Amino acid sequence: MASANTSDGIRLGLIGAGKNTRDRHIPGFLKVDGLEIAAVANRSRASSQAVADQFNISGVYDNWQELLEDPSIDAVCIGTWPYMHRTLTLAALEAGKHVLCEARMATSALEAQEMLDASRERPDLISQIVPSPLTFKIDRLLQGKIAEGYIGDIIGVSVQSLGNAFMDQGGPMHWRNDRDLSGFNILNMGIWYEAMIRWVGRATKVTAMTKITVNTRKDESGESVDINIPDHVGIIAELANGAMANMQFSAVTGLSSGNGVWIYGSEGTLHVDGAQNVYGGRRGNDKLAEIENPEEGRAYWRVEEEFCSAIRGQEKITRTPFEVGLHYMEFTEAVTRSAQTGQTVALPL
């Protein structure tokens, strides 16, 4: 049932109903006219039933295969951890269903490529990834300032996302610490990179060093597990626009200065602080000054609305199409490849 048009209702199935699905996607979908959350398949029937009860969802499936076999479902929202995104996306497209897939897109660049390829075989279906929402508040302001020439040519970019807590040796295992579930994704590198490329475009060369400081954690059963996803990452990159970038991500930088972005141009500088206030200054100014960021100009969370409008043929996916996802997964993989080999990795892979 792929041909929902404006007048048709959309029957949506949820595969995986974790926190982001319950907190964001379900409320988002409930606001869309003519959309019904018709079914859910979570990790167990019991957990599916709990979600169904909470949100008044009529269909509960034992597993995702059964949900995808239901011909009355038009579209699926995949809310699992990254390790299932490729499998579920390919199966959903094969079953003729539109797909909204949670971020990060996949566990590796290869999986992302397979997902993009599969989406191109079904141009009649919408394929979308949940966008990085981190910087919605400032994306348009930065894009606008850069486009109007406020900073001239972009020459240097610096992004830091440093945790504030000290090292936590032996702490609990999170799925983000588990390579089997998260693949090449590290910390919040992917969502920051996806945000960064909205302002300054893509990287063409990546050099990285990573470190695993906390090398064992306790899993749910209390057993010690070896960790092989880094908790401290340094990246330097060349961008297609000729700029140089550096990025730092860490979970071991106690009392750090947190998050921050600096974009240096030939004629001006933009700075975003940890609270996403934006500051700017141009040649001749003696310091950076805050730039007004009117609420009405800001982007906002509307991924469920965008998905449904796209299904109805009313818009094209911009946040975030699979092509962009493939690029950030290539960047993500390049970081690990560079750290592993001690060599700069050129993009695209």
Add this chain to the structure above:
Amino acid sequence: MENGIIRVGLIGAGANTRLRHIPGLREQEGVEIVAVANRSRASGEAIASEYEIPTVYDNWLELMESDEIDAVCVGTWPYMHRTLVLAALENDKHVLTEARMAMDAQEAHEMLDASRLFPHLVTQIVPAPQTLQVDQTVQEIIASGQLGQLLALKLRVSDGHGRADRSDTFMNTEGPLHWRQNRLLSGYNIMGMGIWYEALMRYVGPATKVMAMTRVFTNQRKDDNGVLQGVTIPDHVNVLAEFASGVQADLSWSTITGLQTGSELWIFGSEGTIKLEGPPFDKVLIGKPGDKELKEHPIADDKRGKWQVEGDFIDAIRGTKPVTHTPFDVGVQYMEFTEAVTRSAQTGQAVYLPL
């Protein structure tokens, strides 16, 4: 040495020699600045009359051949450091050379090797001065274990080297070719990278692996004759490094970071964090688990280091103190790091230290 008087000759008398070394040497008892050789006789004479130096030589060779000079202070640009240091040692003179030590790691090794052939002569490099006020305090904090296991380091330097107006930190495409932008004079040295690495080594020891990317944004400048020259020394440098102590570092130097005037250094440990900022780098901020923010760590006055290289040089000649700021073997380490940055940026590959 005659009657306990140490007679010093100056080779190259640029800004740092005039502003720091001449006054510094004059403060020492039993030291006379007896001769100068600069790039030309005329410039040598100008210095001699301004600073009342009795003898002017046409060139450094003549100065070196004088039996009435015990020690030389080499104040030229890096391209002459190796040649002059080797000549000074061969002529039985103690030598204090301006930083950066040399053009490249090979030259630095030759200088270190030569110094070892003359164990009775003092060999010293002018040290990285920017963090002298806080070095001892930072070293003590780290040595006492207050930071726990050292994990990470971040250094960001907004570098004013080569600028007439250091307050304007935007890209300056118009300025003339500065000697620091001239590879023939500066070799592998880039901006203030070497002095910062020298300072970092005092805290976290030497690096073992370097990956770098560099960029020359302003790739042509006019030389003294008004002729456009290609520039190959970067004005923007990003370095990732692993240190023997386990630290992973993110280091950046740039002359293009407009309205980013200050520089900052963070050292992150498992049990504590230190931050330095400046210039001036005269305070140590520290935080530990449970703290809400970094706090200033008090520094006793007698723990604040200061510029004293001329006194150190003279003390070393008199045999009262060994050279600590900065001996040639440390210079070799920072020149190896300096060369590794360029090698890594050229090849896109990690370079492992020591070379």
